[in-house]
Amino acid sequence: MRIGSPELALLVLALPFASFLAIGLIRPLRRRGRPAAAVSILAMAAAFLTAGALSWQALPVARALNPSVLWSWLPADGGPMASVGVWVDGMAMQMCVLVTLVSLLVQIYSWSYLADEPPPSLGRYYAYQSLFAFSMLGLVLSPGFLQMFVFWELVGLCSYLLIGYWYDRPSAARAAVKAFWITKLGDLGFVAGIVMLWSGTGTFDFWPLFQAAESGSLHVDGLTTIMFLIYLGAVGKSAQFPLHVWLPDAMEGPTPVSALIHAATMVTAGVYMVARAYPLFALVPSVLTLIAWVGAFTALLAATMACVERDIKRVLAYSTVSQLGYMMAANGAGAPEAAFQHLTTHGVFKALLFLGAGIVIHHFHTNDVFRMGGLFRQRPWVGGSFLVATLALAGVIPPGFFSKEAVLAGVLHAHLSVPFLMLMATSFLTAFYMFRVVFLAFFGHAHVHHEHPQPPVAMDAVCRALAVLTLALGLRAAIAGHHVEGPGWLPWISLAWAFAGIALAWATYQAGRLDPARLAAAFAPIDFLARRRYFLDDIYGGTYRLLLLGLSRVVGWVDRYVVDGVLNALSAGALRAGDALRRIQTGQPQDYVYGVALGVLLLLVWAQLS
Amino acid sequence: MPLHAYLVLAALVFVIGLFGVLTRKNAVGILLGIELMLNAVNINLVAFSRFRADLTGLIFTLFTIAITVAEVAVGLAIVIVIFRVRRTIEADHLDLLRG
Numbered sequence: 171m172r173i174g175s176p177e178l179a180l181l182v183l184a185l186p187f188a189s190f191l192a193i194g195l196i197r198p199l200r201r202r203g204r205p206a207a208a209v210s211i212l213a214m215a216a217a218f219l220t221a222g223a224l225s226w227q228a229l230p231v232a233r234a235l236n237p238s239v240l241w242s243w244l245p246a247d248g249g250p251m252a253s254v255g256v257w258v259d260g261m262a263m264q265m266c267v268l269v270t271l272v273s274l275l276v277q278i279y280s281w282s283y284l285a286d287e288p289p290p291s292l293g294r295y296y297a298y299q300s301l302f303a304f305s306m307l308g309l310v311l312s313p314g315f316l317q318m319f320v321f322w323e324l325v326g327l328c329s330y331l332l333i334g335y336w337y338d339r340p341s342a343a344r345a346a347v348k349a350f351w352i353t354k355l356g357d358l359g360f361v362a363g364i365v366m367l368w369s370g371t372g373t374f375d376f377w378p379l380f381q382a383a384e385s386g387s388l389h390v391d392g393l394t395t396i397m398f399l400i401y402l403g404a405v406g407k408s409a410q411f412p413l414h415v416w417l418p419d420a421m422e423g424p425t426p427v428s429a430l431i432h433a434a435t436m437v438t439a440g441v442y443m444v445a446r447a448y449p450l451f452a453l454v455p456s457v458l459t460l461i462a463w464v465g466a467f468t469a470l471l472a473a474t475m476a477c478v479e480r481d482i483k484r485v486l487a488y489s490t491v492s493q494l495g496y497m498m499a500a501n502g503a504g505a506p507e508a509a510f511q512h513l514t515t516h517g518v519f520k521a522l523l524f525l526g527a528g529i530v531i532h533h534f535h536t537n538d539v540f541r542m543g544g545l546f547r548q549r550p551w552v553g554g555s556f557l558v559a560t561l562a563l564a565g566v567i568p569p570g571f572f573s574k575e576a577v578l579a580g581v582l583h584a585h586l587s588v589p590f591l592m593l594m595a596t597s598f599l600t601a602f603y604m605f606r607v608v609f610l611a612f613f614g615h616a617h618v619h620h621e622h623p624q625p626p627v628a629m630d631a632v633c634r635a636l637a638v639l640t641l642a643l644g645l646r647a648a649i650a651g652h653h654v655e656g657p658g659w660l661p662w663i664s665l666a667w668a669f670a671g672i673a674l675a676w677a678t679y680q681a682g683r684l685d686p687a688r689l690a691a692a693f694a695p696i697d698f699l700a701r702r703r704y705f706l707d708d709i710y711g712g713t714y715r716l717l718l719l720g721l722s723r724v725v726g727w728v729d730r731y732v733v734d735g736v737l738n739a740l741s742a743g744a745l746r747a748g749d750a751l752r753r754i755q756t757g758q759p760q761d762y763v764y765g766v767a768l769g770v771l772l773l774l775v776w777a778q779l780s
Numbered sequence: 781m782p783l784h785a786y787l788v789l790a791a792l793v794f795v796i797g798l799f800g801v802l803t804r805k806n807a808v809g810i811l812l813g814i815e816l817m818l819n820a821v822n823i824n825l826v827a828f829s830r831f832r833a834d835l836t837g838l839i840f841t842l843f844t845i846a847i848t849v850a851e852v853a854v855g856l857a858i859v860i861v862i863f864r865v866r867r868t869i870e871a872d873h874l875d876l877l878r879g
Contacts, residue, residue, distance in 0.1 A: 753879060756875065757876060758874075763798075767802070
């Protein structure tokens, strides 16, 4: 049944698009809200089932000429410029399942979470959701860089639309614009890189490029620069160190959006792209080393910021940035399989964490973890689900345990000792900040006593489903046995670090043995910097003010005084000359006759002389 | 009489007319000066026509006389209208076109 698979993939892609078109174009459907949501959810469910059927078929692993449906695009004299269509391999297939699954669960969750929204807004929301699923699937199934770039930008657009869903809130509108601009900064590098690659090789398509790269016949001038530029796109999208500032702000969107876009799918596009184009990156070791260092540094930096954050969603956002750093470090260390494995497992349990956080926020009516407490006793199912995801994220239980092991082993295997140490420190911090949230929100004393409505059934059910899924994935990984080729001490050290982090969080926030203020004082400089987000936002703001506003001021001065000055001088001169010249017009007819007579006389004299 | 006698006469009449146009302050006087200049030209045309035995000049003159009549009629009408509006026909006071 291998023949049918690319057509199935095409169907996966077409279903969300059809739903988007239906909701977007049929106005009564969109304005009524609920029916639009039903259409979107049904289409997504069908897409998920199709993707599941697709993954059921035995497909060859990556890096083979996979079954695909391709059309040529942009005909030119020397043949078509690029192929579009779907290109199915093991990686794309798994991503399809992940994207459709998380999208489906998030859409079901949103049904309850956004129940109080006015119907037209709800219709708009589901139109965006369908478009987002379509864009992400198109990106995943791209057979070449050009189609990937188109969908890459569509994903960015959907992210902008969904972060700014509550566009009448100034903070949400600002966050949406910030996310859009900062990712665009990286996308500039991406588009420049793929165009340079095309001008060097004459193709955008993965298959010929990979073949040439693996047989060593790819000779392009400045390949290092090209791959660095392409990597810049991933830096923006996957929130790597200098461009990570948009992701925490993106939490202004509705919580299901955060779960979908900023945890499970969109931000993973950068990691996926690097893993997908790995045969090309493998040719440039210097860029790979850079990717590993930046990834490890991002992981550590974001983890320190997560330790001091009070907003539960922002803690999760920083933890996403941190985990993306892990994946990128694995990519850079030459272990794209480990990166991809961590991507899929992280996608599942991070979605669960965000959706659980949505219920927590719904329960306490606040985002501040210090004003929560004691939820575990009231909502054991929510607490249990959240705890499962937290343990997986901290790398204590599978599947997070195995995927994190794979990443660490990969980095160690590549002899990147400093990034490895950074990642080890991060796994300690990860356990610490995640259990800080767990102890503060789910244990301890309830601070506020007011009416706690039962969470809606759909939200609860989605969380339970994801928790079961996380455990099932872990079970499958455990049964399959993990094939991490690392030293035998690695899992034990890693586990010990994680438990140390949990113990520190317990001693500080649960048992009260340690005073948080004293802990902060012990790490005063880091605490100071992390609370101010390492001044990165200020640096960006300052650069903006200094460069852009300074330049605008100079340009404004030139316009006001140089350009306008020349024009004003010209017009004033014309006015003055006209004023002087008009005095020769006396208005007396006889003066004009004098003029004519004099002129005739002069002509006569001239005629006589010549 | 030789041709140049007629031409001298015509030149004299023309210059007298020009002098009138330039010096008269009364608009009617200026019109009279213009008439004299036109008739000086007519004399020239008739004289050349006579001496060169070419009828074109004569016919041209007839046209000129007819047109002159019309011109005077229009000119005097303008003068009358100006007098009605401005209560003067002194050329020095009619300087609406002064810059």
